[in-house]
Amino acid sequence: GRGRGPNTKGLLIGAIAVVAAVVIGISVAMLGGDDDKDKKDDAAQPTQSQSQQSSAPSPSxxxxxxxxxxxxxxxxxxxxxxxxxxxxxxxxxxxxxxxxxxxxxxxxxxxxxxxxxxxxxxxxxxxxxxxxxxxxxxxxxxxxxxxxxxxxxxxxxxxxxxxxxxxxxxxxxxxxxxxxxxxxxxxxxxxxxxxxxxxxxxxxxxxxxxxx
Missing domain, CATH: 2.60.120.260 (Galactose-binding domain-like)
Known part of the structure; x- marks a missing residue:
């Protein structure tokens, strides 16, 4: 019976870690409003730099x-x-x-x-x-x-x-x-x-x- 003690403890710690991860995940998702805005800005940037590139004078x-x-x-x-x-x-x-x-x-x-x-x-x-x-x-x-x-x-x-x-x-x-x-x-x-x-x-x- 003694050998099983540490095991259950290990499982418990594992379960707490999973719960913690889920909670963190949810709170990040709730803050997601800002994140999305940043992502949209990032997505817009490459096209900006492309358009600058094509307008630069360069030999045909x-x-x-x-x-x-x-x-x-x-x-x-x-x-x-x-x-x-x-x-x-x-x-x-x-x-x-x-x-x-x-x-x-x-x-x-x-x-x-x-x-x-x-x-x-x-x-x-x-x-x-x-x-x-x-x-x-x-x-x-x-x-x-x-x-x-x-x-x-x-x-x-x-x-x-x-x-x-x-x-x-x-x-x-x-x-x-x-x-x-x-x-x-x-x-x-x-x-x-x-x-x-x-x-x-x-x-x-x-x-x-x-x-x-």
Whole structure:
């Protein structure tokens, strides 16, 4: 008979705990008026932030990519230029803010550099370059954090524009890269052996190696 004593005590404690939980549950439910209001506010917030996002000016061709991954995009006027590279806006069709693009890229030593911070984690990314060529295929050299990539930046005449017509030559290309978490430098340059007759209007990043 003695062994049963503690057991009933245990059951009793269990029952009290259940009753207490129920009582607490009821009192929380009675206070629920306020809780619901908070929940409604929470529910309203995401749609607010979405509408702010969509009204922010952002380039049309990278809109979905930028929104999807929240990775940085850069327009021509924010790139660091070296060599003969300079900004201009007289040829129409650039997607970048204000129709500004980089010109003067067609000489050895010209480059555009993008210092990207806020990379969420180290790994595979795809870098896109928006550009125009005058109806013929061109190429450039890609350097990531000081190391030149083996694959060139293929600045092909994907848009099929006629020779000499930059306005009809706007298109985009991409390269697979590895980035570090945090800050990185992405450079596109005209080196010996490159064909660099191109205008550059934007660069942007997508997570992973697209299409691979």
């Amino acid at each position: 061709n990278s809109n979905s990519a930028a929104a999807e991954d929240d990775l940085p995009t850069i327009d021509a006027k924010a790139l660091a230029l070296a060599g003969g590279a300079a900004t201009a806006s007289d040829i129409k069709g650039a997607q970048a803010d204000g129709g500004v693009y980089v010109t003067g890229f067609n000489q050895v030593g010209s480059s555009v550099s993008w210092s990207v911070s806020d990379i969420p984690k180290s790994g595979k990314y795809t870098v896109y370059v928006g550009y125009s060529v005058p109806g013929k295929d061109q190429n450039a050299t890609l350097t990531i954090n000081g190391t030149a990539a083996k694959a060139p930046v293929d600045l092909k005449n994907w848009s099929g524009g006629p020779e000499g017509d930059y306005e009809k030559g706007w298109t985009k290309t991409y390269n697979y890269i590895q980035l570090n978490k945090g800050s990185n430098t992405i450079k596109v340059s005209c080196e010996q052996g490159n064909q660099c007759d191109a205008l550059i209007d934007q660069m942007w990043l997508v997570k992973g190696w697209v299409g691979s």
